[in-house]
Amino acid sequence: MVEELAAAGAALVAAGAVYVMAAARIVKQYERGVVFRLGRLRPEVRGPGFTLVVPFVDKLRKVNMQIVTMPVPAQEGITRDNVTVRVDAVVYFQVTSPADAVVRVEDYRFAVSQMAQTSLRSIIGKSDLDDLLSNREKLNQGLELMIDSPAVEWGVGIDRVEIKDVSLPETMKRSMARQAEADRERRARVINADAELQASKKLAEAAQQMAETPAALQLRLLQTVVAVAAEKNSTLVLPFPVELLRFLERAQQQLPQTPGGSDSGQG
The missing domain is CATH 4.10.270 (Myosin, subunit A)
Incomplete structure (x- = not known):
């Protein structure tokens, strides 16, 4: 009887260990867990740490909550003043609602990427070349609003958008x-x-x-x-102004005559 109880206890412990191993999940600090039970979304979102799910009934999907840096491929377009340019950008976004990011859109990363490319082409067509080159801050804000409007419904928040380069x-x-x-x-x-x-x-x-x-x-x-003499030139050509001659002539006229000039002539 004791042996049977021991065997049953051992089997129960083994079954419990197998159940815990099958049900145990680890959610990292920067992740959140979305649970589907028989295909239906559970209302609670699992936080970071150790958590349990019902094996073969629940399905846990982890969603990264970190800020994602996504480069936008260069888009070619014609500006409002009829100049062909190629513009590339980078988008920084973060999941704000894990359940919506999983349920409302098939692939939120791909959706944000396509929306960013479409919005970038739209911005190119609405802007002048001078705005693309010198007024990027205003264009970045407009581009952020265009992407953020539909992304909110997907459980995604756009942190910022930056235009990287404009190729002419x-x-x-x-x-x-x-x-x-x-x-x-x-x-x-x-x-x-x-x-x-x-x-x-x-x-x-x-x-x-x-x-x-x-x-x-x-x-x-x-x-x-x-x-001119300081340059050690061997030849010096100097213009002589007429005003200087007139000055010397006036100076000569102002000189006093030598006394006794007439007496010397008489002798």
Whole structure:
């Protein structure tokens, strides 16, 4: 009798061990478990850690709750100003409702990827080339709203969307380079013209000042000679202004005559 009880107890323990092994499930910290019992969704979602299901009756499906980084393949389209471009992007999303992500959509990753590609082509057609190149933050927000609207029903939340690169045709790149070069040349000419205007005003003021004080012209001439002589040139060509001759002539006229000049003539 005791042996029969021991054998029954051993069989019960073995059956219990087999049941626990068949029913035991481990859910990781970043996962949630969705249970289907005979094909029907159970309302409770299993959290991380050790959990049990009914063998051959329940089916546990684990859903990753981490933020997923999904690259969007480059999409080719024509912008609103008729420029052909290729644009690629990256989408960051996270499952917010594990039950909806499993039940409402067959493959939520594939669904988000297709929605992102469609939205990206739509954004390309609605935007100008300048917006794609310089106003990406606004386009990223619009793209995020377009993807997030249907994704909410799938139990998925879009964290952010970023446009990575905008590829232009070679002809467009050359045209933009010529446009930028022409714009830089225009600015350089405007700056040079403004410098010439300012210099002419200063030269006019200097000429007026020298006309009022002829000695200043001679000093300026001497400074020019000193500056040229510092270069150790063997030949020096120096223009001689007429105003300097007039200055020397006036200076000569102002010199006092030598006394006794007439007496020497009489002797």
